[in-house]
Amino acid sequence: MLDVALRHRFGPGGFALDVAFATAEAGVTALFGTSGCGKTTVLAAVAGLLRPQAGHVALHGTALLDTARGLCVPPERRRCAMVFQDARLFPHLSVATNLRYGLRRAPPDATGPGLEEVVALLGIGHLLGRRPGRLSGGERQRVALGRALLARPRLLLMDEPLAALDAERRAEVLPFLARLRSAANLPILYVTHALDEVDALADRLVLLQAGRVVAEGSVEALSLRTDLPLAGRRDAGALLPCTVLGHDAARGLTRLGFAGGELTVPMREEAPGTRARVRLRARDVAVATEPPRGLSTQNVLPATLAAIGEAPSPHEVFLRLRLGGSELLSRVTRDSVARLGLAPGQAVWAVVKAVTFDRSTGATG
Known part of the structure; x- marks a missing residue:
């Protein structure tokens, strides 16, 4: 379970974030909202890439951030794997070596799927000898997912991983993300502004607007709320x-x-x-x-x-x-x-x- 409460302001009169929410032990919690509502800022604070002015982050009862106690665990010790819009693979290494890099980052006593299992899960066996420059955008994202999972994290963070892909590549990657959700058995915090990704992947939804949590709950329950900003969409x-x-x-x-x-x-x-x-x-x-x-x-x-x-x-x-x-x-x-x-x-x-x-x-x- 991930428990988050954050407050942060970017300069006098700047964007202000004030959010609090919790996730389940496993499954996908989607942070959803329009661009600039604070989704990626939340992700950065959970990952340790941003130190907020006030708040706490706890994962399975272990504090990663507690500003009241002056506690801020460094990013590399939080065991949070992050997948960005761009795959950020090492261009000079093969797919297989990129994946093994993830394995080397895993703690010796950590349990999780092995290389062969991840390769089969994501359907990337035929890509192992290639370098990232010879992969499509969808293939690169699948490799990035595999590398993140092989690091055997306690929390998986995804920052709009499909946003840079065209419709065809997005449709290619979505089924693999659904498989990953089922196989990973860990909490996943997923940032998106695409409702079809929420429908396909999310168990819970945290709806953000202007740095605040407007609502949170199951995706099915929030889809029926006509008092939320979602109701104004054509696909509501x-x-x-x-x-x-x-x-x-x-x-x-x-x-x-x-x-x-x-x-x-x-x-x-x-x-x-x-x-x-x-x-x-x-x-x-x-x-x-x-x-x-x-x-x-x-x-x-x-x-x-x-x-x-x-x-x-x-x-x-x-x-x-x-x-x-x-x-x-x-x-x-x-x-x-x-x-x-x-x-x-x-x-x-x-x-x-x-x-x-x-x-x-x-x-x-």
Whole structure:
């Protein structure tokens, strides 16, 4: 578990950071927010690259920083491995030698995956004889991840590791990051401003704005909070835990089960039984007051209108829809609410287009 409380100001009238949060024993905690909100500053303070003016950092109960006691453990003794936007590999060394450098940094008594296991995990066996200059951006990041993991850290820090990659390379690396999360069995602090990376990787979310923690909690729970800055995004909507039930190859469709029903989505690659998360964007969920007919949309789900809440636009509202043990959000105009006579407690039907499901959302187990 990582426990963080930091206060720091960069010069008179400069940017001020005042944050406090905690992570679980293992899994990914994403620091999320727009550029300049303080995400990387937090990471630097946890790594020991920045000494804040006040605060503490403790990892598994061991203090790494406690300004009240004058304690600040040097970065090299914190056993925090960091992965940056640029891979920062040694250009004159082969991939294999870069990886072994990570192993040499591991304490003699530290346990963790070995070289062969990491190479297999990240799919980089065919790259071992190459030098970084002959690798793609995605390949370099996979090697950087391997080197960090081989150092057998107690905490893995990732500072927007996919930000410098194009969409194709990002899609290549994301599945390996998901594998790494499961195999590492240690806390990972992941900085990003990309919501699809949060969806694919994060267990918990710490939402930052202007140097402050706006909210923290599970990704699924925060996706339903219409009072947060996330609600103003075009991709705002519920993140729904699902299980792959089966595929219909002839029709190019996959069935997903969730606590409240089933969804039909474009064909996915995960095997039946795989757990997955899918973001249902609020703007892509319509409602009907009676069972609709003659639609191309296959996902028409009975629901209860639980609440009507404010949206960032004065002309729109969020509808909170309850489907069994799950909830969805729908973003509609105020005119639609008045025209349909919508009210909390009313039985409705949620209409979701299959084509709105995002293939980039990663498996969760």
